[in-house]
Amino acid sequence: MKRSIYIITLYILFILPACNTTTSQQQPAKPIATDSYQCMPCGSSCDKEEYKTAGECTHCKMPLVNKSTINFKTIESGAICNYIAAHPNAVLLDVRTKEEFDGKATPNFGTLKNAINLPIQELENKLETLKTLKDKEIIVYCSHSHRSPRAAYMLMQNGFSNVSNLAGGMSVMQDSTCKK
Ligand SMILES: [Zn+2]
Ligand SMILES: [Zn+2]
Structure with missing residues (x-):
């Protein structure tokens, strides 16, 4: 009698939980997560909101884009000069106006040494002029990172790989060693 209680206890403690585990493993996999959308990267706080369907951002009216297509990287301003020194072949692309790039706009935030200038307004029509840079590393910037995320997104969408x-x-650059 004692022995059978012992066996039943063993069964409850060890065999049953093991069976449950097996059962749950055999259940069908959870459905894959559905697409999620966010505001076209514009550097505003609305970029962080998620939507279940395509459409436009309810805050800034920019088109929503599939979140999985936003795959450009981010470099913090405190790290940029060291980063450029370590990646001397990276192309520095200033997407502000020529006046801003030339330091003739007020306020003048300066620009980076050895940068090239292609304003965001012209970028889409002039992508062809950058085609030799498709496999190069490109670092995009502007004054407040409101224009550059959109430019970075546009480049990745058009086959630029890095x-x-x-x-x-x-505007937040403290380190002036890589400033012009
Ligand atoms: Zn946005
Ligand atoms: Zn928005």
């Missing part, structure tokens, strides 16, 4: 955005833009 694009980073400078977080915060020139």
